[in-house]
Amino acid sequence: MKNIASIILLLLTINMFGQKEANNWQFGLFTGIHFEDDGSVTSLSSSIESNEGCSSISDNAGNLLFYTDGRNVWDRNNVLMPNGNYNAGTGLMGDPSSTQSGVIVPKKGDPDIYYIFTVDEPHHQNAAVYPNQFPGPYEDGSTVPSQDDGYNNGFNYSIVDLSVIGSNGSIGDVVTRNTHLVTYVPDDPDQIKYKCSEKVTAVKNRSGSGYWVITHFVNRFYAFEVTSTGVNPVPVISTLIPVVPVSGYRRNSIGCIKASPNGKKVAIAHVQISTLTGSTQQNGSIWLYDFNNETGILSNPLAISQDTMPYGVEFSQKTKKLYVSYDNSFTNFGGIHQYDLESDDIPGSDVFIAASPQSATLQLGPNGKIYRAVVNSPTLDVINNPDADGLLCNYVTGGVSLSTGTCYFGLPHFITSYFAVNIIASNKCFGNITHFELDTDDDFTTVAWDFGDGQTSAASAQNTVSHTYTSVGTYTVTATINHQGEIHTETIDITITTTPTAYQADNLEECDPDNDGITVFNLSQNNSLILGSQLSTENTVKYFDNKENADANVNAINATAYVNTVNPQRIYARIHNSINPECFQLTSFLVSTLNSPVVDETVNETICLNNPEGLTLKAINTNPNLYTYLWSTGETTSKITVYQAGTYIVKITNQLGCSNTKTFVVTASDLAIVTDVIVNDMRDNNTVTIMAEPPQGVETTYVYSLDAPNGPFQESNYFERLTSGIHTVYIKDTKGCGIKAEEITVLDTPKFFTPNGDGVNDYWNIIGINANFYPNSKIYIFDRYGKLLADVDPKGIGWDGIFEGRSLPSNDYWFVLKLDNGRIIKGHFSLMR
Numbered sequence: 164m165k166n167i168a169s170i171i172l173l174l175l176t177i178n179m180f181g182q183k184e185a186n187n188w189q190f191g192l193f194t195g196i197h198f199e200d201d202g203s204v205t206s207l208s209s210s211i212e213s214n215e216g217c218s219s220i221s222d223n224a225g226n227l228l229f230y231t232d233g234r235n236v237w238d239r240n241n242v243l244m245p246n247g248n249y250n251a252g253t254g255l256m257g258d259p260s261s262t263q264s265g266v267i268v269p270k271k272g273d274p275d276i277y278y279i280f281t282v283d284e285p286h287h288q289n290a291a292v293y294p295n296q297f298p299g300p301y302e303d304g305s306t307v308p309s310q311d312d313g314y315n316n317g318f319n320y321s322i323v324d325l326s327v328i329g330s331n332g333s334i335g336d337v338v339t340r341n342t343h344l345v346t347y348v349p350d351d352p353d354q355i356k357y358k359c360s361e362k363v364t365a366v367k368n369r370s371g372s373g374y375w376v377i378t379h380f381v382n383r384f385y386a387f388e389v390t391s392t393g394v395n396p397v398p399v400i401s402t403l404i405p406v407v408p409v410s411g412y413r414r415n416s417i418g419c420i421k422a423s424p425n426g427k428k429v430a431i432a433h434v435q436i437s438t439l440t441g442s443t444q445q446n447g448s449i450w451l452y453d454f455n456n457e458t459g460i461l462s463n464p465l466a467i468s469q470d471t472m473p474y475g476v477e478f479s480q481k482t483k484k485l486y487v488s489y490d491n492s493f494t495n496f497g498g499i500h501q502y503d504l505e506s507d508d509i510p511g512s513d514v515f516i517a518a519s520p521q522s523a524t525l526q527l528g529p530n531g532k533i534y535r536a537v538v539n540s541p542t543l544d545v546i547n548n549p550d551a552d553g554l555l556c557n558y559v560t561g562g563v564s565l566s567t568g569t570c571y572f573g574l575p576h577f578i579t580s581y582f583a584v585n586i587i588a589s590n591k592c593f594g595n596i597t598h599f600e601l602d603t604d605d606d607f608t609t610v611a612w613d614f615g616d617g618q619t620s621a622a623s624a625q626n627t628v629s630h631t632y633t634s635v636g637t638y639t640v641t642a643t644i645n646h647q648g649e650i651h652t653e654t655i656d657i658t659i660t661t662t663p664t665a666y667q668a669d670n671l672e673e674c675d676p677d678n679d680g681i682t683v684f685n686l687s688q689n690n691s692l693i694l695g696s697q698l699s700t701e702n703t704v705k706y707f708d709n710k711e712n713a714d715a716n717v718n719a720i721n722a723t724a725y726v727n728t729v730n731p732q733r734i735y736a737r738i739h740n741s742i743n744p745e746c747f748q749l750t751s752f753l754v755s756t757l758n759s760p761v762v763d764e765t766v767n768e769t770i771c772l773n774n775p776e777g778l779t780l781k782a783i784n785t786n787p788n789l790y791t792y793l794w795s796t797g798e799t800t801s802k803i804t805v806y807q808a809g810t811y812i813v814k815i816t817n818q819l820g821c822s823n824t825k826t827f828v829v830t831a832s833d834l835a836i837v838t839d840v841i842v843n844d845m846r847d848n849n850t851v852t853i854m855a856e857p858p859q860g861v862e863t864t865y866v867y868s869l870d871a872p873n874g875p876f877q878e879s880n881y882f883e884r885l886t887s888g889i890h891t892v893y894i895k896d897t898k899g900c901g902i903k904a905e906e907i908t909v910l911d912t913p914k915f916f917t918p919n920g921d922g923v924n925d926y927w928n929i930i931g932i933n934a935n936f937y938p939n940s941k942i943y944i945f946d947r948y949g950k951l952l953a954d955v956d957p958k959g960i961g962w963d964g965i966f967e968g969r970s971l972p973s974n975d976y977w978f979v980l981k982l983d984n985g986r987i988i989k990g991h992f993s994l995m996r
Contacts, residue, residue: 183225184269185529185577189237190217190536194568196543198225202530206566210241215524215573216257216264216361220277229323229335230575233257233264233281236323238333245329246337247321256316256341257281262361262417262474262524266576267323268374271391275326278389280376281341282363283316287413287440290315290356302441317358318346318378318385320394344396346378346385354381357409357416362431365389365578366422369457371646374578377454377461379420379431382406384452386459399459405448405466411437418447419524422579423478426456428504430485432473434522449473449487451509467510471496474522474572478504478579479549480531484556485509486546488535490522497522499535499546501556514553517544517560526574534563536574541565543574586642586655592746593635593661601626601642608648613641615657632659660740663702665748666695668736674821675756680730684754687722693736693750703744707735713749731755759821760790765828770808771900772833772861777806780827782813791816805829808860832863832898837905840892844909844931845988849885851907853892863900868893872902887911887930908936912978915993918964927992928961929980937982945977952976964994972996 187207189195195207211217211232219230227239234254236247246253257264261284270276289297289311296314299307307313322339329336347354363378373390382405385398407415418432428451435447449467454460467485475488484501491497498519503512523536527549535544545562548555587600601610609622614630615638622645632638637658644651668689675682686706693704706722707713713735725734731753739747762783770778780803782792787801794803795812805811808831816822839854857863866876869885872893882892887909894903910931916924932940942955944962952966957980964971973996980988 183223183529184221186225187219187221187227187230188526188575189219189227189230190574191565191570192568194541194565194570195219196563196565198529200225202532204528204530204563206564208241208567210237210243211235213259213264213573214571215259216261216282217259217573217575218265218267218279218577219575220267220269220577222274228277228325229267231255231257231265231267231279232259233261234259236279236337238329238335240334242329242331242333244323244333244336245331246340247323253337253340255279255281255321255337256283256319258284258311260284260310262419262573263363263576264361264573266363266365266376266578268365268376268389268578270389270393271373273391275324275335277323277325278320278376278394279323279337280318280320280363280365280378280387282318282359282361282378283314284311284361285315285317285357285359285409285412285416286311289313290409290412293356315357315359316341318344318363320344320376342394344385344387344394344398346380346383346398353409357412360407360416362416362418362420364420364422364429364576366426366454366456367578368459369426369455375422375456375459377420377422377429377459379407381409384429384461386461388459401452401461403452403461403464405433405436405450405464407433407436408438410440411435411442411444413441414443418474419476419576421476421478421576422454423482424480424527424579425482426579427454428452428478428482429454429461430467430476430478432476432487434472434474434490445472446470447472449476451485451504465509467502468496468500468513472522475525475535477525477527477533477549479533480527481550483550486516486525486533486549488519488522488525491519499525499544499558501553503552516546516554516556517558519544521572523572524574524576526576527579534574536570536572537561538571540570541568543570586640586653588640588655588657590745591657591659591743592740593632593659596629596631597657597659599628599630599640599642601644608645610645611643613643615639615641635659635661658742660743660746662746662748663697663738663740664695665736665738665750666693667750668692668752670753670755672755672757674759674819676759676823678756678758678761680756681727682756684725684727685723686720686725686734686736686754689736689752690722693738697738701741702738703741705737705739707737708732710735710749710751713737716744716747725754727754727756757819757821758817760815760817760823762815762823762825764824765826768827768829769832769898769900770805770829771896771898772831772858773900777804778829779804780811780813780829782815782825789818807831830898831861832896832900833858833861834896834901834903835865835894837894837903840905840907842907842909844885844887845911845990848883849887849909849911850881850883851885851890851892851909852882853880853894853905853907855880855894855903864897866895866897868895872904885909889931889933889936906935908932910988912980912988912990913992915995916961916964917995918970919996926961926963927994928955928959929957932957934958937984939983941981943979943981945979946971947975947977949977970996 186198189209189211195209197205213232217232220228234249236244265281268278319341324338325335327336365376376387384401387398388395417434420431433447435444437444448469451465452461453463472490477486487500489497499516501514506512521538533546533549542561543563545559547557589598611622612620641654673682690704705719712718735751782801793814811827835855837855841852843850868876869882892905908931916927918925944953953962955962977991
């Protein structure tokens, strides 16, 4: 037994949001959800009425502050802010039918000030009358101004001040409304008619001093930085493929944009890239870009899918996976798809996750799960483990029920990178030095640690610290982080456990049925030996086919049905603490195979029912004394005699205790039963057909021979060109149960006879009749005038040509033959002298 020391990192992930700004979602028609501290979800009601885009914001304790559909702004009590009321003429310039409509961004250093960045729905009918107002109605029947104000308003921001009480008592109000930001080429006469797409996202900048708000139009990304000084109206512009022409608007503008939680990637969905105004085509695409969250520059475009119809996009919490919601209205490429961002071939890593009738928004929640909007439904679908591979992500249809209201295409979206942190703990085995690391992409000033056992460390700029625990147990470790003057407190629970002992296991031997050195082993029968007196409820035993995998605790083999690869083979057993798998020891043992009796698994035999001695079955042909036997009949000899058809099984065991079974399938056969003989005689070509069948319960076939007991035999039961007289047909069983002989007769009449006493042809008679065939037949002979001349017994020598004592002259004479079976044969012959 060898004690193995190894470091296994346990990644303990804290909420993506260091605070709880995304804990309340208002969306769809009068509905919403709230995220509890344990990650569970409860249903809310709201005043929002939005088909698509919306956004909401909470304080760092998870209390709702306000929400918007891009036109209207409601406070935490669902009261419309007076200066954010579209129907009252004070609305914002977003649109609830814009894919993302708006996103809320806080102002650094001022807890009361928030920016709402909005994108309008750029409509081709508005553009057609630019710069004038489109009077309506639209192609879909909607009117101005109830559904749209008739202008393409572009990209704007408004400011909400929560310290202001609205004239109607709202907590907070819009104090600056619809400041225009240029996200188009002003000199381009087509771009200025539309001004923006329906896409907007926000992400923290590298230093943590503010945020980047990013939108896209045609072939440019516009990144506006928002800091404690306000909104910088001069964007960072990245010109990249593809080009999404305004000639295909309005639908070319549809689709989401998202920044990744780690701030390093941007994904964008173009539902189509058409050149035909107002058209609907299935030539959209998904693109992935690198994002520099220090400079605001996007680069390295990568096409994830093309000629599809994507709408929603979302990153998993650890930015390992990208999810896309495709519409399948015009293509078979619909539903939810996953892409592996750690793959060398991200587009090729596509995994189909779930079918969906329509595309819709995907949104990452503060609990690390991704939620999918279900159009016109009281439910949301949920991806429970978004960072897991393929179907392990655990997609659940209807995973969240909405107690009030209805969901449509949109869910609220947020800044995707609030202060995110991972705490990595290693060496949690008692007696080791436990290491902690603060893992974050953001800069921080200091971090202080409380190890949960009464010991602490002073605040330091270092992101690593070590500590030795003096006893086993569970400890709450707290990291107090100073980030840009803001204090964030994160806590995790770790458990310090002892390392179990791996006791020596037995070598295992198993019988090998086909003696190829490979067989199945139940390794788990060694569990009790390896555990000793240690509890299986507290420790886990696993098996590996090499030491490297055992050390790393990867690629464990099937403990109850392991198939060895070499003979003998060394197996490594690992016992580790069930709470802390990094606390482990190894032991090893050999597995080897034993030879089994070599037998034919199935043997087909035939028993001849006409053989009273039966059939002898032999279990093995050589050295029968080296084995023991157990037949299905209960007999224990090396051979048995059976007298009827059936299946007989014998278990043959060698001196090593290894067994194989041999199965005898015994079928019955027997001599044929002749059911009929069909003779066509008295003609130039005499024929015979033998009708034969096996006895009841016998399945066999027969072959036939005429007058030749040793053959040759033929499969056909038909013979032709037979000579007259007595013949023997031999019917042979093809399974070897003998030959049956069947006599037949072929009748014929001589054409003439010469009764001159020379001993040759002196008598006329029917050929083929004797005491066995037609014994009671009669022959009547007439002259040409019909006078009866003789009544002949065909069993006798025949007619000698004499009538009433005198020899009749040469002439033709007639006969009538009456057979036993009622057959009457008539003909004539010649008497020649």
